Amino acid sequence: MNLLLEYAEPLVYGVQITAGLYGVYLVIVCLRATRTKRFTSHKAADEFLDQVREKLQRRDFDGIVELCDSPQYWNKTTAQLILVAIANRERGPVKLRQLLAEKFERDVLAELRHRHSWIATITRAAPLLGLLGTVTSMVLAFASLGATSREGMDPAALAAKLSLALQATMLGLWIAVPMTLLGSAILVRIGKLTDSVQEQVGEFLYDLEVVMRDQPA
Numbered sequence: 001m002n003l004l005l006e007y008a009e010p011l012v013y014g015v016q017i018t019a020g021l022y023g024v025y026l027v028i029v030c031l032r033a034t035r036t037k038r039f040t041s042h043k044a045a046d047e048f049l050d051q052v053r054e055k056l057q058r059r060d061f062d063g064i065v066e067l068c069d070s071p072q073y074w075n076k077t078t079a080q081l082i083l084v085a086i087a088n089r090e091r092g093p094v095k096l097r098q099l100l101a102e103k104f105e106r107d108v109l110a111e112l113r114h115r116h117s118w119i120a121t122i123t124r125a126a127p128l129l130g131l132l133g134t135v136t137s138m139v140l141a142f143a144s145l146g147a148t149s150r151e152g153m154d155p156a157a158l159a160a161k162l163s164l165a166l167q168a169t170m171l172g173l174w175i176a177v178p179m180t181l182l183g184s185a186i187l188v189r190i191g192k193l194t195d196s197v198q199e200q201v202g203e204f205l206y207d208l209e210v211v212m213r214d215q216p217a
Contacts, residue, residue, distance in 0.1 A: 130172020
């Protein structure tokens with residue numbers, strides 16, 4: 001049993017470090033995604049929508065497509081949903097709203113929520129891995145103490161083993177606490193992205209509905 005624990009001890013630390021690094025990677029990816037998919041300010045969003053509205057009033061649908069595909073806007077969720085709306089503008093307002101809502105949920109939110117779920121998993125698992133590492137190291141430390149009880153064990157060596165055992169718990173907490181805060185920050189950003197996209201796409205769909213309703217027979 002002790003032999004198995006000796007192999008498991010470094011494995012637990014390795015899994016902890018790997019989980020922590022993967023969590024950092026997911027946090028960076030989510031923060032970058034939520035930043036690039038939405039406009040930096042309401043002013044930037046209004047400027048974009050004003051350009052779209054101007055072209056829409058002239059029924060310049062090709063111009064709207066060109067604008068949304070431009071390097072300045074191609075990675076914005078609102079612009080990509082407007083492209084879908086232009087391509088399916090004959091469907092009618094109700095079906096078009098449903099289509100855009102489904103596409104936003106499937107192509108944007110689902111991916112962000114999937115990554116956030118892994119961050120939450122790492123947050124929950126890190127303290128448990130730390131506890132597992134601590135228990136494993138303490139079992140080995142006391143087993144070593146029992147094996148050398150007759151001859152006596154160096155207190156410094158025992159203290160080093162117990163310190164190593166507690167470091168596993170400390171490492172788990174060092175991973176879990178920042179991940180909890182960063183995970184909450186990502187949820188806030190996802191909420192802001194959702195609110196801004198719904199508002200901006202709603203304005204566009206209203207303008208599109210007016211233009212399509214007033215088109216000549």
